[in-house]
Amino acid sequence: DDSLYQELGGQAGISQLMETFVLEIASDDRIIHHFEKTDIERLHRLLTEQVCVIAGGPCEYTGEDMVTVHTGMNITRAEFNALVEDLMTAMEQEEVPVTTQNRLLAALAEMHSEVVGL
Numbered sequence: 392d393d394s395l396y397q398e399l400g401g402q403a404g405i406s407q408l409m410e411t412f413v414l415e416i417a418s419d420d421r422i423i424h425h426f427e428k429t430d431i432e433r434l435h436r437l438l439t440e441q442v443c444v445i446a447g448g449p450c451e452y453t454g455e456d457m458v459t460v461h462t463g464m465n466i467t468r469a470e471f472n473a474l475v476e477d478l479m480t481a482m483e484q485e486e487v488p489v490t491t492q493n494r495l496l497a498a499l500a501e502m503h504s505e506v507v508g509l
């Protein structure tokens with residue numbers, strides 16, 4: 392079922408959304424300290440791949456697995472929520488319909504245990 396992928400505007404829509412999302416993260420004082428050494432181009436590419444896969448699109452995720460990537464970062468629930476807020480802001484800016492926003496947020500919320508408290 393690739394309906395979420397289609398709703399997000401396919402490859403181009405997801406890539407644009409992830410660009411806006413990464414810019415939101417980069418201006419978020421609550422979490423920016425985690426990303427000081429991060430290759431932002433790579434992060435953008437891998438987020439685009441991953442959201443494409445999650446949304447049922449014809450993509451392959453080529454990054455590290457979520458637990459490996461986030462282990463040692465001591466990400467808190469509050470930081471996780473901050474990142475979700477940044478994604479919501481990005482989706483508003485890109486005029487993603489609310490029902491589509493909620494579908495993507497639900498999928499990402501399920502991943503919190505692979506990211507928080509490691």
Ligand code: HEM
Nearest residue numbers: 422425426429437438441454455460470471474499502506
């Ligand atoms: C559902 C939520 C999240 C998803 C889907 C996600 C996804 C990803 C992906 C795909 C990567 C790239 C992996 C790679 O480089 O191979 C990544 C890296 C990273 N994530 Fe997350 N992430 C989430 C939450 C968070 C949160 C809440 C933080 C911190 C506040 C965070 C901090 C980072 C950092 C700092 C990197 C870069 C690591 C590096 O520089 O090598 N992530 N994340």
